[in-house]
Every structure is written in structure tokens, then in C-alpha cells.
Amino acid sequence: MKYKEIVTVISQEQIATGIYSMWIQTKDIAKDAVPGQFISIYCKEGSRILPRPISICEVDKEADTLRIVYRVVGKGTDEFSKFSVGETTQVVGPLGNGYTLENRTALLIAGGVGIPPMLETAKALNFMGVKVFTVCGYRNNELFLKEDLEKYSTVIIATDDGSVGTKGTVIDAIKESGVEADVIYSCGPTPMLRAVKQYAIENDIICQISLEEKMACGIGACLACVCKSKEVDDHSQVHTKRICADGPVFYAQEVEL
Amino acid sequence: MNLGVNIAGVQFENPVMEASGTFGSGVEFSEFVDLNKLGAVVTKGVANVPWPGNPTPRIAETYGGMLNAIGLQNPGVEVFCKRDIPFLKKFNTKIIVNVCGKTVEDYLEVVERLSDEPIDMMEINISCPNVKEGGIAFGQDPKCVEAITKAVKAKAKQPVIMKLSPNVADITVMAKAAEAGGTDALSLINTITGMKIDIHKQTFAIANKTGGMSGPAVKPVAVRMVYQVANAVSVPIIGMGGIMNGDDAMEFILAGATAVSVGTANFMNPTATMDVLSGIENYMRMHNVEDINQLIGIVK
Numbered sequence: 001m002k003y004k005e006i007v008t009v010i011s012q013e014q015i016a017t018g019i020y021s022m023w024i025q026t027k028d029i030a031k032d033a034v035p036g037q038f039i040s041i042y043c044k045e046g047s048r049i050l051p052r053p054i055s056i057c058e059v060d061k062e063a064d065t066l067r068i069v070y071r072v073v074g075k076g077t078d079e080f081s082k083f084s085v086g087e088t089t090q091v092v093g094p095l096g097n098g099y100t101l102e103n104r105t106a107l108l109i110a111g112g113v114g115i116p117p118m119l120e121t122a123k124a125l126n127f128m129g130v131k132v133f134t135v136c137g138y139r140n141n142e143l144f145l146k147e148d149l150e151k152y153s154t155v156i157i158a159t160d161d162g163s164v165g166t167k168g169t170v171i172d173a174i175k176e177s178g179v180e181a182d183v184i185y186s187c188g189p190t191p192m193l194r195a196v197k198q199y200a201i202e203n204d205i206i207c208q209i210s211l212e213e214k215m216a217c218g219i220g221a222c223l224a225c226v227c228k229s230k231e232v233d234d235h236s237q238v239h240t241k242r243i244c245a246d247g248p249v250f251y252a253q254e255v256e257l
Numbered sequence: 258m259n260l261g262v263n264i265a266g267v268q269f270e271n272p273v274m275e276a277s278g279t280f281g282s283g284v285e286f287s288e289f290v291d292l293n294k295l296g297a298v299v300t301k302g303v304a305n306v307p308w309p310g311n312p313t314p315r316i317a318e319t320y321g322g323m324l325n326a327i328g329l330q331n332p333g334v335e336v337f338c339k340r341d342i343p344f345l346k347k348f349n350t351k352i353i354v355n356v357c358g359k360t361v362e363d364y365l366e367v368v369e370r371l372s373d374e375p376i377d378m379m380e381i382n383i384s385c386p387n388v389k390e391g392g393i394a395f396g397q398d399p400k401c402v403e404a405i406t407k408a409v410k411a412k413a414k415q416p417v418i419m420k421l422s423p424n425v426a427d428i429t430v431m432a433k434a435a436e437a438g439g440t441d442a443l444s445l446i447n448t449i450t451g452m453k454i455d456i457h458k459q460t461f462a463i464a465n466k467t468g469g470m471s472g473p474a475v476k477p478v479a480v481r482m483v484y485q486v487a488n489a490v491s492v493p494i495i496g497m498g499g500i501m502n503g504d505d506a507m508e509f510i511l512a513g514a515t516a517v518s519v520g521t522a523n524f525m526n527p528t529a530t531m532d533v534l535s536g537i538e539n540y541m542r543m544h545n546v547e548d549i550n551q552l553i554g555i556v557k
Contacts, residue, residue, distance in 0.1 A: 002288050004527055042525065047321045049472050049525045076318075092527060214314040216323065216524045219288070221281035223301075223330045224316040237307035237332035245285065 002219065003028045007091045009083045010065060016142035019113070020081045021057070021069045029093045030066040033059045035101070035121035036185075036210055036249045039068070039093030040218040043076050052076045053215045053244065055187070056094065057116035057145070058123070069116035069145060095218055096248045099185050099208050106130050107181035107205070108153065109170050109196050111137035114188030117210060119148050121185055126152035133179045137170040137192065154179075171195050184208065190257055197252040207252040211243050220245025228256040258541055259548040260534075262296070262515050264493045265416035265441035267377050269296040269351055269516060272549060273506070273534045276497045276520030277301055277355035277380060277420070278327065282341035283348075289527035292348040294534065296516060300341060302357035302382050305366040307333040317453045317462035322472025322499070323521060324451050326465030329357050329382075334370045342374055351377040353418065361405055365412055372414040379415055381405070384422030384447035396422040396447075399434035406438025416441035418495065421486070423475075424450050428482045429489035436490045444495040444518065445486060446479045472521040473499040480508050487513020487554050501529065503536015510537075513554035 040051035132153035157165030158173035166173035200207030213225035310330025358364035448469025453462035479498020496514030522529035
């Protein structure tokens with residue numbers, strides 16, 4: 001079930017350069033949210049007409065609150081970063097399908113602002129009693145969400161500049177650490193996802209990846225945010241799937257990156 | 258209060274529809290909007306065979322609007338008839354099917370396939386700026402507009418709406434050509450061709466380079482064109498272009514539109530259609546008007 005709600009900002013905090021963490025009070029959205037889903041947040045400035053799709057980082061179902069951690073990349077996210085506590089805005093969610101959580105050793109692989117959805121994923125898998133490893137790729141030593149992730153998983157770090165952990169990619173860090181698992185859950189930039197898919201194929205590991213694309217409606221109607229599918233998709237009747245409605249999480253072999 | 262309007266013999270409960278391409282076939286928006294409360298559902302364009310659409314990115318936001326170049330991705334008329342029409346028949350609303358094609362034969366194939374389906378009207382998209390063949394190519398030449406209108410009218414069992422492009426020097430020429438071809442109604446405007454450059458990536462913001470501009474920024478252009486066409490032809494007009502609320506809709510109705518379509522606003526607010534409807538009702542109460550038909554085209 002998707003809801004359109006006016007939500008209230010509970011907290012807003014900058015946790016790294018250009019990265020913000022915001023908790024919002026929802027009515028029903030948090031109750032229905034699962035790891036890997038996203039919400040559409042709408043700007044209040046009327047010249048910005050499209051919602052911004054942002055992944056759900058953490059959920060508190062009892063309090064019906066949820067957390068997003070996002071990077072300021074343009075005027076819309078800049079507007080969000082200036083929302084103060086008590087301010088309200090329109091949100092639609094939860095949207096998309098989320099990860100299919102399996103009761104087997106998990107390897108979470110994420111880069112940059114692909115890291116936030118891993119927190120709720122790690123939390124849920126940990127709650128199921130699954131052993132969780134999280135491999136995070138950062139630009140530098142600004143390791144946002146690392147301590148949160150450590151509550152639920154063993155965290156392995158890769159940095160672009162080599163300031164912490166393995167210097168290089170998340171795949172370099174996996175190889176260096178020798179970590180092994182049964183299921184991969186991944187989110188991050190497309191080049192990273194391509195490498196993760198390749199790694200999963202080479203090692204014969206089930207792999208779920210979360211994709212992103214410019215979105216308009218966010219609910220599957222406008223066909224803006226499509227990705228290429230390996231097979232003819234039942235809904236589209238062509239080789240495309242809707243990231244917002246059929247995804248954002250896909251099995252890596254379903255889609256062409 | 259009477260909100261009912263009649264277009265080519267089809268009676269609509271109210272004048273609020275949504276614009277083709279912004280609403281799919283209504284399935285996704287039905288989680289937010291009671292489709293029974295819409296005057297009509299106008300479906301996304303459907304072709305004779307499935308179309309894959311354009312590469313991504315397909316959209317970009319612009320100031321007070323957006324560009325899109327979806328490329329009329331659609332599952333083809335067969336799947337549409339088996340899946341989407343039965344879904345829409347569950348609701349007490351009118352069904353207007355938008356038809357697209359690359360050649361006259363493509364359009365006619367869809368029109369014929371739809372002729373015995375339980376739909377109320379067909380809207381012929383001769384104005385899509387985002388597909389190389391067909392679409393806008395038909396909509397920019399009055400001889401083509403008249404010929405395709407005639408050809409469609411000869412096959413169609415339901416009343417026909419020709420959807421006009423704003424990307425012409427004089428839209429009344431196209432409107433008159435469609436009227437000469439025998440169209441039952443007109444809808445306008447489709448999107449305005451635009452472009453956005455991503456200055457940091459130093460490339461086009463959408464993969465198709467150009468896209469169709471829509472949203473509140475285009476509304477004055479759309480109102481002007483609806484006014485011009487309303488004063489040039491006698492067939493009814495469905496007006497659209499940047500309608501966000503009831504006041505916007507009233508501009509189109511006062512300019513000469515019998516009905517209005519809500520497009521890009523659906524992205525800004527999934528219940529925008531209902532806001533437009535209640536806004537029109539509020540306007541009528543405020544101005545003490547009993548029948549919406551009394552307001553159509555009264556600004557001269």
C-alpha cells in the first residue's frame with residue numbers, strides 16, 4: 001500500500017560533507033516500509049515540480065518514523081537540507097519492491113549514497129539471525145553510517161583515496177578481506193553495480209542490485225525511469241522494466257547494466 | 258450544480274480528465290485517485306505493436322516544468338485491449354484511448370482493432386515531438402492533418418479527437434484542417450519542443466537531446482492556443498498544458514475548452530486531478546454559476 005502524506009521533520013543533521021540525515025514522522029508510510037524501498041519527497045518551492053526519490057535508510061515502525069540519508073546534488077536536495085525540525089512536506093511511499101531477504105550469510109555491497117539503504121537491510125537481516133558483512137565504498141575518511149552499520153554487521157571499508165581500509169573499489173576490498181557469503185545485496189553507482197554483478201557471476205552468488213534513474217511519477221505510470229531487461233517484460237512487452245515499480249531492486253541477471 | 262459536459266455525443270460526468278502519458282492506463286494512480294470521479298481516463302498512447310521507447314535519461318526538470326522524451330513506449334494494442342480496457346471498464350468513467358503510429362497504416366490498424374472495443378472515444382496523437390517518424394510529422398502539415406483525420410474517421414466507430422501540436426506557426430491552420438477532415442473534437446496542446454544542457458556533464462540532460470516541455474511554465478502558451486482555436490473552429494476542445502489547480506482549469510474553460518486534462522501536475526501531486534475538480538466546483542460556487550456549460554468560452 002502506498003500513501004500520500006504530509007510528514008513532519010523530526011531531526012536534520014549533516015553527517016558528512018554534503019550528506020544529510022533526516023528523520024521524519026509519518027502516519028502509515030513507515031509501518032509498511034521494507035528494506036530497499038524508497039520514498040518520493042516533494043519540494044515546497046513551486047518551480048521544482050518533480051518529486052525526489054530517496055532510499056529509506058532506517059525505519060522505526062513503533063514510532064512510525066523513518067530516516068533518510070541523502071547527498072545534496074541539486075536545488076531540490078538543497079531545499080530538503082534546509083528543512084528545520086517541525087517543518088512539513090508532502091511524501092509518497094513506501095515505493096518500489098525492496099530486497100528479498102534470505103536466511104543465508106549476507107554480503108551487503110554499497111558505494112556513496114548507495115550506503116544508506118544498507119542500514120535497514122543489515123538491521124533486518126541481523127534480526128533474522130543472519131550473519132551480515134557490509135562492504136562500503138567511500139570517497140575518503142568521511143565514513144558516514146559506519147558506526148550504525150557496525151551494530152548489525154561486520155563492516156569492511158574501501159576508500160577512493162586510501163585514507164581508510166582498502167584503497168580502491170568495493171571489489172578490491174572484498175578480495176583483500178577474503179569475505180565470503182551466499183547472497184549479495186547491493187546499491188551504488190552503475191559502474192560499481194556492473195562490477196558487483198560480474199563478481200557475483202564469477203563466484204556463483206545470488207545477487208540483488210538496486211538501480212536508480214531520473215523519475216517523474218515514481219509509481220510506474222510515466223515510464224521515465226526504465227532499465228533494460230534481459231527478457232521481454234510482461235508489463236511493457238519490450239525489453240524494459242520500470243525501476244520505480246518493478247524495482248528498484250532486481251536480481252542482477254534480470255537486467256542489463 | 259451541473260458539471261456534466263458533452264463532447265461529440267459522449268456525456269462526461271465532469272470536465273476533468275488526465276493527459277495522455279502521465280497516467281498510464283490508470284492502474285497505478287488508482288491507488289491515490291478514485292477513477293470513478295474522473296470525467297474520463299485518457300490512456301497512454303497505444304500503437305499497433307509494442308514500442309521500446311527512447312534511451313534514458315528520458316526526463317529532466319526545468320524551471321516550473323519538465324522535459325520528457327519517453328518515446329511512446331507502449332505494450333501494443335493487443336495487450337492493451339486484453340489487459341487495460343477490462344481494468345478501466347470496472348470504473349464508472351469514460352475511456353479515451355490515445356492512438357500513436359509511425360505511418361497512416363499503423364494508426365488505422367490500431368483504430369480498427371479498437372473499433373469493437375468498449376471505449377468511448379479515440380484521441381489521435383499526431384503531435385508527439387519525441388518520435389522521429391509519425392507523430393509530429395503528421396501534425397505540422399495541414400494537408401497531412403486533414404488526410405489522416407479523414408482516414409481515421411472512415412474507420413473509427415467511436416468519435417475521434419485529434420491532438421494538436423503547439424510546435425507550429427499557426428495552430429488554427431491545423432485545427433481547421435482537422436475540422437475539414439471531419440474530426441469530432443480537438444485536444445491541445447501537446448508538449449512544446451525544448452532542450453536542456455547539463456553544464457557539468459557537458460551534454461544533453463535527456464538522451465533524445467530534445468524533449469517535450471510541459472508543466473505550469475507552458476500554461477500561458479496553451480491558454481492562448483485554446484483561445485485561438487476555439488475562435489477558429491466549431492468542434493469542442495479539450496484543453497491542457499500546465500493545469501495544476503481549479504483556477505488554471507477555469508482559464509482554459511473560459512478561453513473555450515469544454516473539458517480539461519491534467520498532465521504533469523499528476524507528478525507533483527498524485528491526487529492533482531481531484532484538486533482540479535474541487536477547485537472548479539469552488540469557483541462555480543464563488544461565482545454563483547449553476548452549470549459549467551455557461552462558462553465555456555465566455556471570454557471573448
